[in-house]
Amino acid sequence: MKKKLIITVLLFVLAFVFASCGSANPYKGLDLDEYITPGAFPEVEYDKSELESSIKEEIDYHFSDSKELKEVEREAKDDDTVELTFKVTFEDKEIESLSKEAFEFDLSSENEELNFLKDVLVGKKKGDEFTATRTLAADYEEEEYAGKEVTYTGTVDKVSEYVMAELTDELVASKNLGYSTKDEYMAHLNDENLRNILWQNLLKNTEVKKYPEDRLKKLYDNTVTNMRFSASAAGQSDEEYVKAGVPMGYYRITFDSVEEYLTYALNSIKSSVKEEMLIYSLADKFGIKVSDSSITEDTAVLSDLQSQLLDMAVEKAVVVESAE
Numbered sequence: 001m002k003k004k005l006i007i008t009v010l011l012f013v014l015a016f017v018f019a020s021c022g023s024a025n026p027y028k029g030l031d032l033d034e035y036i037t038p039g040a041f042p043e044v045e046y047d048k049s050e051l052e053s054s055i056k057e058e059i060d061y062h063f064s065d066s067k068e069l070k071e072v073e074r075e076a077k078d079d080d081t082v083e084l085t086f087k088v089t090f091e092d093k094e095i096e097s098l099s100k101e102a103f104e105f106d107l108s109s110e111n112e113e114l115n116f117l118k119d120v121l122v123g124k125k126k127g128d129e130f131t132a133t134r135t136l137a138a139d140y141e142e143e144e145y146a147g148k149e150v151t152y153t154g155t156v157d158k159v160s161e162y163v164m165a166e167l168t169d170e171l172v173a174s175k176n177l178g179y180s181t182k183d184e185y186m187a188h189l190n191d192e193n194l195r196n197i198l199w200q201n202l203l204k205n206t207e208v209k210k211y212p213e214d215r216l217k218k219l220y221d222n223t224v225t226n227m228r229f230s231a232s233a234a235g236q237s238d239e240e241y242v243k244a245g246v247p248m249g250y251y252r253i254t255f256d257s258v259e260e261y262l263t264y265a266l267n268s269i270k271s272s273v274k275e276e277m278l279i280y281s282l283a284d285k286f287g288i289k290v291s292d293s294s295i296t297e298d299t300a301v302l303s304d305l306q307s308q309l310l311d312m313a314v315e316k317a318v319v320v321e322s323a324e
Helices: 010-016 048-062 115-121 169-174 182-204 213-233 238-244 258-285 298-316
Strands: 045-047 067-071 081-090 100-106 129-135 149-164 246-248 251-253 318-320
Touching: 045 048, 045 182, 048 182, 115 129, 169 182, 182 258, 182 298, 213 238, 213 258, 238 258, 258 298
Parallel strands: 045 318
Antiparallel strands: 067 149, 081 100, 081 149, 129 149, 246 251
């Protein structure tokens, strides 16, 4: 299985500075206990409800087009769809062009004409009546009603919510996610999300006492060099380059000035150095070595060591109750 580096902020450094750094442990010779105090390991705590929520979000993302609208017998929430029948009147005269029957309104969507009804409809259930007023635009197409306050009077015919279709082997395989069965996919989601949460919790509980100045300077200088090289290659000044957008993975992030960009860069580098030190510190304390001598590139080394650390953390993980 290909190891995945679970370091979000390090992507900044990967994009701009690692290419010009050596593959040796940059902290060799340093007593990392003087620089960092790792959080509890390998007994890393996690909230089971957070894991379940994270898994659900990923399923929703991959299968968003596999949801079905189903009627529910409860009050409408702000992400439901309601079916409405309503009349719109001005001085007791119906405006037929605005009145609707069996009209579906997604309360989570943007509908310029009906957004004003959202607060009125949330909390309503099937059979409830509603009344609301709205002032039509001054340039409304039917001139006699332009700029007039009109009244919406109607009934909620139905409240529905989008429900995820049942995950089956066939549905999972159809998404080409690399898994042919539901069980394989769910095992992957549980492992991937648990590892992510454990790492973030470990990182959150890790204290940096001080940063190794040589490491920060090297990465910062490399960032400046890469910025200037990229700007020159694009035929731009440094200022023009950062304002046009600095590539960050799949995205470009724009900055108002070189100073803003370099401040962002330094903060990102510090976060990355914290993660690097955490990996190398724990690997040293638990006697973890790179699993394959052919692994020499910076990110591959970090990924391999981190993966082994997370294997330990998953085995010893401690479930805690949600603090609600």
